Amino acid sequence: ETLRHPANGTPVKLNHFATCDTSYVIYMLKCPCGLAYIGQTIRAVKTRIKEHKGSIRNFKKGAANDTTVSRHFNVANHNQSQLRWAILEVVNPMQRGGNLRKKLSQREAYWIKKLDTLYPKDNRITEPKIVTLYVQLV
Numbered sequence: 001e002t003l004r005h006p007a008n009g010t011p012v013k014l015n016h017f018a019t020c021d022t023s024y025v026i027y028m029l030k031c032p033c034g035l036a037y038i039g040q041t042i043r044a045v046k047t048r049i050k051e052h053k054g055s056i057r058n059f060k061k062g063a064a065n066d067t068t069v070s071r072h073f074n075v076a077n078h079n080q081s082q083l084r085w086a087i088l089e090v091v092n093p094m095q096r097g098g099n100l101r102k103k104l105s106q107r108e109a110y111w112i113k114k115l116d117t118l119y120p121k122d123n124r125i126t127e128p129k130i131v132t133l134y135v136q137l138v
Contacts, residue, residue: 001013001014002014003028003086003088005115005116006028006030006034006035006036006115006117007034007036007115007116012114012115014086014087014088014089016087016089016090017090018045018087018090020044020045020046020049021044021045021046022044022045022087022090023041023042023043023044023045024041024042024090024091024092024093024100024104025040025041025045025087025088025089025090025091026038026039026040026087026088026089026091026104026107026108026111027039027040027041027045027048027049027085027086027087027088028085028086028088028111028115029049029052029069029083029084029085030083030084030085030086031072031073031076031078031082031083031084032076032078032082033076033078035072035117036115036117037068037069037117038088038108038111038112038115038117039108040091040104040105040107040108042100042101042104045085045087049083049085052067052069052070052080052083052085053080053083054080055067055069055070056069056070056073056074056078056079056080056083057079057080059071059073059074061074069083088111089107089111091103091104091107
């Protein structure tokens, strides 16, 4: 499967098989503006997507559902039915063991960098956590 880079439209090849029940994934959310958000989940991706849609639908500034994604959708007057998503990568357990959550964070940082979704574009992360993580791991 191939998807288009959210900013420049170049093709990005995806090499995995996944369904909405797949867990341990890196996913991309896209809004009607064309902005993209990269996230990760250890649960079935459909569960995480439902949470994003619920946060958009029930958005209240300053509440628990005031997230980067829900705030953008609210400010831009989008609704949850306009949310598009794709699984970018399935992160499989390492053969020799290891910290799967750390690997998820590494792969999330990789996709944020690859798709250029760091602030001020879309993953509006003001703390340097992801950037630092990416630099340290590469």
